[in-house]
Amino acid sequence: MTGGALHMALVGWPVGHSLSPLLWEGVGKRRGVMIEYARYPVDPEDATSWDALWASDLHGFNVTAPYKERAAARCDRLSPAAAEIRSVNTVIRDAGGWTGHSTDGYGFVRAMLAADEPLRGRTTAVLGTGGAGRSVARAAAEAGAEVTMVSRSPERVPPGCDRLPRIGWDALAEQGPFDVVVNATPVGRGRSSSEPALSCGRACTNALALDLNYIPPVTSFLRAARGAGGRTLNGLSTLVYQACLGAALLLDRDPAAAETYEEDFRAVAREVAPQVSK
Helix, strand or coil, X not given: CCCCCEEEEEEECCCCCCCHHHHHHHHHHHHCCCEEEEEEECCCCCHHHHHHHHCCCCCEEEECCCCHHHHHHHCCEECHHHHHHCCCCEEEEECCEEEEECCHHHHHHHHHHHCXXXXXXXXXXXXXXXXXXXXXXHHHHHCCCEEEEEECCCCCCCCCCCCCCEEEHHHHCCCCCCCEEEECCCCCXXXXXXXXXXXXXXXXXXCEEEECCCCCCCCHHHHHHHHCCCEEEXXXXXXXXXXXXXXXXXXXXXXXXXXXXXXXXXXXXXXXXXXXXX
């Protein structure tokens, strides 16, 4: 990309904790591309700010909770994966308007491979059926995992995940143990929780537990998993690899270019969040 600055933002509620602005601006400096990445907090009751986002001159923006489904409904077009799960975390302006993509699942699978934890043939529980949970569950299944989704309302079919089995939260402790357990809920995000908010029970015994949250570096879910004998990984690596795909879509218009961004995003992550990267 040539010319002036690339204008981006992260929309959600809240967004103050996010490392995305530092990651993207840092990668821009390494590549000689001026990226201006803003945080754009939108109160769920603030329709004016929500509408202003879509009328802005941004080149693209990332979407976090609670707006992934709402953003998907607002996009002019959706990638095939985003259309299936009706959720987006990356929105890019093109000649025809706004196109929405879901990169969470790609980021998760790539993070697992980078940790030498391939998914094929492994029993995997995904906690949560929101946009991130659906994206991760589908990507894990496509990578060969045997996926079970854990939901507060298991009788409801999450969009795009109708072929995946579901259980309720009350049944989780009686299941497993699983090979991999993924927390795709907001539970544990923040710094004040001193007791585990999620009880893993047998599910996390000797499992790899991955929390899509990355602040604090050891969430209440990861503490609970360690207490159950599990190994743990926080969500920074997933954030890094989904950003690689986002950069490929935005800067190259080619998802195949995602791996060319890995060295830069990993390097910046080590610089801006050394305590999370450990």
